[in-house]
Amino acid sequence: MTVAGTKPQTRKAAYAARENWVGWLFALPAALGFLLFTLGPMVASLFYGFTDLTISGKWGFIGFENYARMFSGRDNYFYKALWMTTQYVLMSVPMKIIYAFLLAMALNQPVRGKSVFRTIFYLPTIVPTVAISMIWLWLLNPDFGLINQVLRGIGLNTKGLKWIYDKRSVIPSLSLMSMWTTGGITVVFLAGLQDVPKHLYEATSLDGGGAWARFRHVTLPMMSPTLFFNLCTTLIGSFQVFSEAYIMTNGGPDNASLFYVFYLYREAFSFTRMGSACAIAWVLFIIIMAVTMLVFKTSDLWVFYQAGEGGKA
């Protein structure tokens, strides 16, 4: 960034220096917070991942033993937890993104009572996960649950539909439930949609493009940065899913919802292997990092930034 220099060089430098200093001061609380409460514990957990730390704080170096235990399959749950979590991510992320995107488009329509609808769809997001889990425990109950009752009401046979009580359907059920709390993503999409320049739609219409063309050639490319952002955050959030397993299924049935973070929690607080839990956490960190980087790499192919000729702003 260049600014036409009208002031003398020295005054500008002094001003910049002071501005710099003030800037750091403003950033200090956040920076300190990050160093003390995020980076510090992260470094500590990396360290403890190579020890046999227990809940009493005693530890000794054991090298790569924690990692060896995980990858060799001597740990009964590592691969299971990884596989179940991957299934959940693969299923819930597209569901959440597509649903939130469609919802945002619907909420962006000029209809009466627009803000009421927006509030309604955002509401579940501010309900604590524990409460949401309890609500869905009822909704998904095979015998008395609202969902199966409605399905029976329209004449469907719900006999085999056991939702979270069947190991084949527990992950789809929890994915379905996760769509309910996509208010945050929807709001980001909504903001993105309102940023799409109207003249592009007009231009498409003038060229004879219909609703599909407007969506395909204007909305989608213009929304791709927002999509990209939401994809990254949703991916990360989905890998870290925990409460649903903790509250609703206890990882079951038959470990079919043994999510990775739940497995980590159990390693630390049921089996008292803190060191091993640290190592488990680092493996997840690396997986999330790798997946996010992969998404970043592919973003060149499909994310369109408005400034510049399709390049990055």
Next chain:
Amino acid sequence: MSKRIVALLVVLFVLTPAGFALTASAEETVNLRFAYWGSGAEKEGVDTAITEFEKANPNIKVERLHIPDDFVTKLNAMIAANEAPDVCYSGPWKIQLGKDGLIYNYYEIAELDPSVSADDVADYCWWKWSESESAGPYQASVCPSLMYNADLFIEAGVELPPTKAEDAWTWDEFVEVAQKLTFDRSGRNALDPDFDPEDIQQYGIQMSTGWNGWYPFVLSNGGKYLTEDGAAFGLNSPEAAEAIQKVADLINVYHVHPTPAASSTLPGTATALQTRRVAMSIQGSWTHADLALTEDFNWGVGVLPIHKEYKSFFHGGSLIIFKSTKSLESALKLHNWIINPANVIELHKGLWVPQLNSWYTDPEKIALWAKESTPGRPVGFQDAVMKSTFEHAEPSPENCVVNFAEIDALVWPALDNVWNGSMTAQEAMDSIADPINALVAGWIY
């Protein structure tokens, strides 16, 4: 300097050592920190016991740290900050604290305060991390108990459950009673050929599907959690698997027990009994405290059904004493005070049952906690719960099987497949035998 001031100084000079001598002669105040969980009645009972303890020991002040949830996480943080409590409640993780040398071996310190005699505690009531090292005895016990809504028996014309172990139902008799007490929404019981298992209004029986629910029947059928010599997993033995299968059959064959899904929407045991959702319940004896809350509710207790012979068990947590305590003697005093049933007697009238043998044999002590026709102790209690358990108690796997937490974490997911009928108990237990045998390290009691 005036004469008066000099005189004052002299007096002060004389008095000061006397003052020192005075304070030194009075006992120093000891401050203890006690961490515990439990809600409602339990907190109240423990708080009362501590207040009484402070009255009896005026030189000891106890700071109460009530931590109802995330106890381990918070304790862990306290340990890390060198602020561990002196005495606290503990879960199975105490074994690790013992191995790491953070807590006292009770056997070594017991003689400092002989108010609890080790002879009064059964062998299987100790939490141990080695043959000679223990975190302490159960602070109180609980046991499996069959509870029922008597009105539902009377209405269905079914005889009430027996209260003496020698009269216990055989499993088949038990199933038949449960069938007579299970009704669909049209009012047909489970023996009716037109009974609709898809639309059940009242279940004959509900029990815990955790280990404490089915383990009495495994024992009764001659099975055990580990083999007798402790060398291998025991629940895959034909006797154990058969007993577990019969519990699953209550759900999937006889439809007298709710499925796991149906169970999840039933209210808590006491409410489910009161609201006629279930007629009988086999749950932990702590439920008696909940049942005691409604005055006019006509509930009762019976003995458990049996396969071969009557068997049951006690289980319970224990308190631990941290080595970081500044006054071991006071900490042990507090520990022994709280685990003495006499000091928490209100809790032993419903929530807990005593862990000390003398409270089952001494009529005076029995009268203190097991007097019948009281809110938490219905008629028949002494036979059906107190005697039947005490006289037929086996070690509880929770503290007597080494590595229990990790072994059980493999058992219950496998059992999910049994409860939903997709596997037989034998298949499910066989399927986890290998990983469990890798964890098995014997019995300890």
